[in-house]
Amino acid sequence: MEKKEAPKSSLDALVSLCKRRGFIFQSSEIYGGFAGFWDYGPLGCEMKRNIKESWWRATVRDREDVEGLDASIIMHPATWKASGHLDTFSDPMSMCKGNCRKLMRADQIWDIYEDSTLCATLTSMLGDAGKIATWCKTKGKSAAPGLYTVQHPEHLEAIFETLKGITDAKQLLITLATPAGEAEALPCPNCGGVMTEPRPFNLMFKTIVGPIEDPSNVAYLRPETAQAIFAEFSNVMVSSRQMPPFGIGQIGKSFRNEVTPRNYIFRSREFEQMELEFFIKPDEAIELLEGHVATLTDTTDLSVPQADWGWECWHKYWVEQRKLWLVKNGLPQESFVEYWQKPDELAHYARACVDIEYRFPFGVQELEGIAARSDFDLSRHQEHSGKSMEVFDEPLKLAVKKMSDEEKAAFRQKTVADWEARGKSAEAANAFIDRLFEGRYIPHVIEPSSGVDRMALAMLCNAYEEQHLVDEKGKEDIRTVLHLAPAIAPIKVGVFPLVKNKPELYNLAREIFKKLQRRYNCFWDESGAIGRRYRRQDEVGTPFCVTVDFDTLEKDGTVTLRDRDTMQQERISVEDLIKKLDDLILG
Numbered sequence: 001m002e003k004k005e006a007p008k009s010s011l012d013a014l015v016s017l018c019k020r021r022g023f024i025f026q027s028s029e030i031y032g033g034f035a036g037f038w039d040y041g042p043l044g045c046e047m048k049r050n051i052k053e054s055w056w057r058a059t060v061r062d063r064e065d066v067e068g069l070d071a072s073i074i075m076h077p078a079t080w081k082a083s084g085h086l087d088t089f090s091d092p093m094s095m096c097k098g099n100c101r102k103l104m105r106a107d108q109i110w111d112i113y114e115d116s117t118l119c120a121t122l123t124s125m126l127g128d129a130g131k132i133a134t135w136c137k138t139k140g141k142s143a144a145p146g147l148y149t150v151q152h153p154e155h156l157e158a159i160f161e162t163l164k165g166i167t168d169a170k171q172l173l174i175t176l177a178t179p180a181g182e183a184e185a186l187p188c189p190n191c192g193g194v195m196t197e198p199r200p201f202n203l204m205f206k207t208i209v210g211p212i213e214d215p216s217n218v219a220y221l222r223p224e225t226a227q228a229i230f231a232e233f234s235n236v237m238v239s240s241r242q243m244p245p246f247g248i249g250q251i252g253k254s255f256r257n258e259v260t261p262r263n264y265i266f267r268s269r270e271f272e273q274m275e276l277e278f279f280i281k282p283d284e285a286i287e288l289l290e291g292h293v294a295t296l297t298d299t300t301d302l303s304v305p306q307a308d309w310g311w312e313c314w315h316k317y318w319v320e321q322r323k324l325w326l327v328k329n330g331l332p333q334e335s336f337v338e339y340w341q342k343p344d345e346l347a348h349y350a351r352a353c354v355d356i357e358y359r360f361p362f363g364v365q366e367l368e369g370i371a372a373r374s375d376f377d378l379s380r381h382q383e384h385s386g387k388s389m390e391v392f393d394e395p396l397k398l399a400v401k402k403m404s405d406e407e408k409a410a411f412r413q414k415t416v417a418d419w420e421a422r423g424k425s426a427e428a429a430n431a432f433i434d435r436l437f438e439g440r441y442i443p444h445v446i447e448p449s450s451g452v453d454r455m456a457l458a459m460l461c462n463a464y465e466e467q468h469l470v471d472e473k474g475k476e477d478i479r480t481v482l483h484l485a486p487a488i489a490p491i492k493v494g495v496f497p498l499v500k501n502k503p504e505l506y507n508l509a510r511e512i513f514k515k516l517q518r519r520y521n522c523f524w525d526e527s528g529a530i531g532r533r534y535r536r537q538d539e540v541g542t543p544f545c546v547t548v549d550f551d552t553l554e555k556d557g558t559v560t561l562r563d564r565d566t567m568q569q570e571r572i573s574v575e576d577l578i579k580k581l582d583d584l585i586l587g
């Protein structure tokens with residue numbers, strides 16, 4: 001079959017496939033749905049498990065320097081005071097004062113507008129003041145009832161000349177929404193009303209712990225998994241006999257009361273995160289231990305961690321590790337970009353932060369972040385809990401012991417100058433150096449933080465293709481296929497008996513199915529023509545299908561192995577089949 005150029009798929013087609021084939025459903029659909037919450041169906045939950053399993057393997061199990069954690073979702077409320085979430089974890093929120101009274105994230109108003117039919121309508125009328133005026137007096141009444149000019153058509157006369165010159169749909173909405181004689185309004189992208197000034201809105205979900213509804217019993221659903229890792233840092237380090245550099249990884253649910261959950265599962269109110277906190281020695285400790293800190297250049301070999309790495313090398317190392325993982329799991333390098341936050345975008349404590357951004361159908365957006373967070377988190381928990389988060393590093397103490405007083409003084413002078421250059425006080429620097437000379441420090445941390453649901457969405461978007469096929473007779477057909485990486489695909493192998501009514505053939509196929517099912521998730525399908533069965537598997541991303549046919553029984557015992565992406569089939573013996581599938585699926 002010949003393949004024609006495939007059209008770029010829209011998110012709508014993917015959403016409909018995901019519902020139809022049991023990947024993702026709207027939560028509480030029977031009650032009209034619940035914004036920001038999603039349910040993963042039979043195939044979706046398999047896929048999510050595969051993503052988590054692959055992350056856990058690469059980040060935790062396959063490494064000797066990372067331990068796992070599964071902490072509670074509701075933690076002591078003091079955690080969120082210490083982490084800063086209670087005071088600063090908020091988004092700017094505005095409310096429509098017009099007809100619809102909708103709440104929206106103020107920084108997303110223009111994105112929401114760009115996706116709206118109101119924007120499409122206004123764009124189609126740009127420059128045609130007469131048409132805009134007619135629309136305001138007619139269709140505008142239902143399309144944008146909150147719009148000032150719709151409610152006050154007499155105002156059209158005053159702005160008629162201005163309307164002729166507007167070439168941008170955003171400016172047109174502002175002009176139509178701004179009441180006569182007032183400063184430019186922030187318009188509602190839904191009804192055209194005026195939005196309130198943005199106010200900070202804390203994103204944490206509150207709950208009450210215990211039977212008494214008293215403010216003292218308020219607790220929060222965690223907005224990220226990371227804080228439990230910091231809170232358990234000492235317990236994990238001591239019980240697992242680790243020392244920095246080492247990490248703690250965790251996968252689990254997080255909750256954010258997002259003002260405007262949107263773009264399908266990209267931004268939801270309940271989601272899962274895969275977070276690693278990788279604890280490293282401060283650069284000053286590396287300097288004392290190794291005599292220098294490795295400088296990061298374009299040619300630094302980042303494949304194997306080295307003793308002289310400071311935060312810069314470790315941070316870049318994790319950026320590279322995460323990129324390798326993404327590519328290995330089916331997201332090609334060209335599908336995402338690395339965005340290095342500029343100094344003025346960084347949180348005050350962060351040394352660097354890289355967002356890996358994926359080209360979603362609705363724009364290039366953050367998929368995951370890798371931040372170098374200094375010792376901020378552990379220091380805050382030490383301060384708020386009164387419990388030490390320091391580690392005692394015997395080799396460091398011994399290294400300092402060998403230094404002369406002049407060497408120590410020179411080190412102190414240089415360190416104080418470095419700290420002051422970064423806006424810290426000499427007093428703080430000296431206190432840090434005193435502890436360091438005793439072999440004690442609070443570890444710094446590199447945080448690769450990623451969302452399971454966003455990852456699933458990126459993988460689904462990347463995998464989705466509608467192929468236009470033309471067969472030998474010139475008949476055209478559309479094949480919908482998900483090119484998911486075998487490790488991520490919910491079903492690894494579809495097994496089919498060519499016919500149902502030949503017991504020997506049927507039982508042999510069943511035997512093969514049972515054998516394969518012990519190794520990975522397989523699907524048995526005995527209904528319909530073989531071509532239809534292949535298509536059903538293509539649509540859900542099953543990378544391989546095995547068909548047992550008459551030749552299997554009557555000729556050489558071989559089965560047909562069909563590849564989803566090439567649609568090629570090969571005949572292979574049952575023994576070779578298992579080995580080959582193991583190589584292709586388990587790697």
Ligand code: ATP
Binds near residue numbers: 273
């Ligand atoms: P955004 O800027 O998109 O709100 P963020 O910078 O607040 O994201 P982080 O706090 O760094 O995100 O969270 C780490 C990861 O968790 C994100 O990269 C993303 O994959 C995931 N994540 C965060 N918020 C959500 C959400 N509301 N829905 C789904 N995934 C999320």
